[in-house]
Amino acid sequence: MSNFKKLAGQTAVYGLSSILGRSINFLMIIVYTEYLSKETMGSFTSIYALIGFLNIVFTYGMETTFFRYSTGKNLDSNRVYNNTQSLLVSTSLILGTGLFLLAPWLAESMDYPGQAYLFRWTALILCFDSILAIPFAKLRLENKALIFAGAKIINILLNVFFNLLLIVGFPYLIANGIITEGFLGYRSDWGVEYILLSNLLANGLIIPFVWWKAGFFRFQLEGTILNPMWAYSFPLLFMGLAGVTNELLSRLLFEYVLPPNFYAGLSAREAGGVFGANFKLAILMNLVIQAFKYAAEPFFFKQSADKNSPVLYAKVMHAFVLFCSTLMIAISVNLYWIGPLFLRKPGYAEGLFIVPILLMGYLLLGVYFNLSIWFKITDQTKYSFWITLIGAVISILVIVSCVPSLGYLGGALSTISCYFAMCVLCYIYGQKYYPIPYKTAKDVTYLILAFGLSYLGFYLEIENAALNFLVKNSLVLIFLVMIYGSEKELIHSVLSKNKKI
Incomplete structure (x- = not known):
């Protein structure tokens, strides 16, 4: 089997688990928007944006560093695992x-007076996440995709179970007189508290299983191993911070930079809830990006010694652009029924128009991940600091300048602006220091065309429901026909059993 097919196979396994698990989690949007207030959704959006931001600080690029030093530095992989895990635990x-x-x-600073317990739970969630990061990375490195996928799904199922029990189950039992208010300390006035508590319980319960499957570590902190790893990892910390700044800071800051009464009948926090809920609809693209990252990162490092690796990287990028562009169109043209299906209460549909922009933003994040391989395998991670710092500055500037005047659109523009700038900078420097023969003109053309078709399908409306569905989705078919006409050689080579890519 070719290297290309191996990557595709691993991505499929990770993708299946990610899509299944995240789809289950994604369905929680129905529960949240049905049973919780917009204000609670705003709290959920901002606190989880903070968690996403701080998660980068807690892990500081050690996953990528673990891959690098476990595969290409002539070090004993067990010693690398023990040292990396010991460092992260500490x-x-x-x-x-x-x-x-x-x-x-x-x-007090985030306007949650008397609710310090929310941020104490946040601290525990972050600790649990970080001490699981390297064991999960080890499973990926050892190609134990099924175990990795199983652990992720168990974690998500536990999270969903606790959410349903606390947000739906207990209120139902109280309303029907089966239990009383205060049973096991239950409080009906809590909302985001139960989302955090469910996450905390699910993460804590999965730790023994993951450590068992990945292998328990022996506490070791050796300077000869950790010093060069830290030098490699430190720039990745800023790369991660800048990346998550773009992805999450718009949700974290939205309610604080939106002028009062910008949206009639909504407080700034409630508007932040609408923005965050629509942001969640772009998760389908993020699922693909995450699945690809799980499979591609260890794969890229293992292939780096092959003299033909640049050609392989270029083909991976091209296939990635083709697949994700098609997905973006398919989601965008069907938002007219996907949106109301998941965003149950009135008012959420006002933000649907930003979803195609967010989908393109996530797609560019995936493109950047492909492009960033050059500084990871050449140990030039210092460039990630400057590239992502510029991206973060752009993201903050767009949020501060555009949200007060454009609302939801301003928040979405910060996403696409940041990742676009990072892609351009990473491509320019990458071609200078580690040339890869990307099909740049074709890839850019496909991205522009797909984005145009996405908005055409989003705004196109026909009164007849069946005809409306067919016409909208015909845009996906048109794009696929164009791909087939232009990419016959690539498609046939992927499908061939004998051709090595």
Whole structure:
């Protein structure tokens, strides 16, 4: 089997687990928008944006560093695993303790007076996430995709179970007199609290299983191993911070930069809930990006010693663009029924028009991930700092300047602007220091065409429901026909059993 097909196969396994697991999680949007208020959704959006941001600080690029030093530095992989995991456990305890102590200040600063417990739970969630990062990475490195997928799905199912129990089950039992208010300390006035508590319980329960399957570590902190790893990882910390700044900061800051009464009948926090809920609809593209990343990162490092690896990287990029462009069109043209299906209460549909922009933003994130391989395999991670710093600055500037005047659109533009700038910079420097023969003209053409077709299908409306569905989705078929006409050689080579790519 060719290297290309191996990557496709691994991506399919990770993708199946990600899509299945995240789809289950995605369905929670129905529960949240049905049973929780828009204000609670706003709290959920901002607190989880903070968690996403701090998660980068807690793991500081050590997953990628683990792959690099386990595959290409002539070091014993067990020693690398022991040292990396020991370091993350140690720093997680330090950072988690600091956040735990700062919880009262954070509660006041983010306008959650008297709710410091929310941020203490956040500290525990972050600690659990970070000490699971390297064991999960080890499973990926060892090609244990099924175990990895199983653990992720178990974690998500536990999370969903606790969410349904606390948000739907207990209120139903109280309303029917089966249990009383205060049973096991239950409070009907809690909302985002139960989302956080469910996450905390699910993550805590999965730790023994993941550690067992990945292999328990022996506590080791060796300077000869960790010093060069830290030098490699440190720029990746800023790369991750800048990336998550773009992805999450718009949701974190939205309610704070939106002028009062910008949207009639909605407070700034409620508008933030609408923005965050529509952001969630772009998760379908993010699923593909995440599945691809799970499979591609260890794959790229393992292939880096092959003299033909640049050609392989270019073909992977091209196939990625083709697939994700098609997916973007398919989601966008069907938002007219996908949106109301998941966003149950009135008012959420006002933000649907930003979803194609967010889909393109996530697609560009995937393109950037492909492009960034050059500085990871050449140990030039310092460039990631400057590239992502520029991206973060652009993201913040767009949020601050556009959200007050454009609302939801301004938040969405920050996403696409940041990733576009990062892609351009990474491509320019990559071609200078590690040339890869990308099909740049074709890839850019496909992206522009797909984005145009996405908005054409989104705004196109025909009164007859069946005809409306057929015409909208015909745009996907048109794009696929164009791909087939232009990419026959690539398609036939992928389908061939004998041709090595």
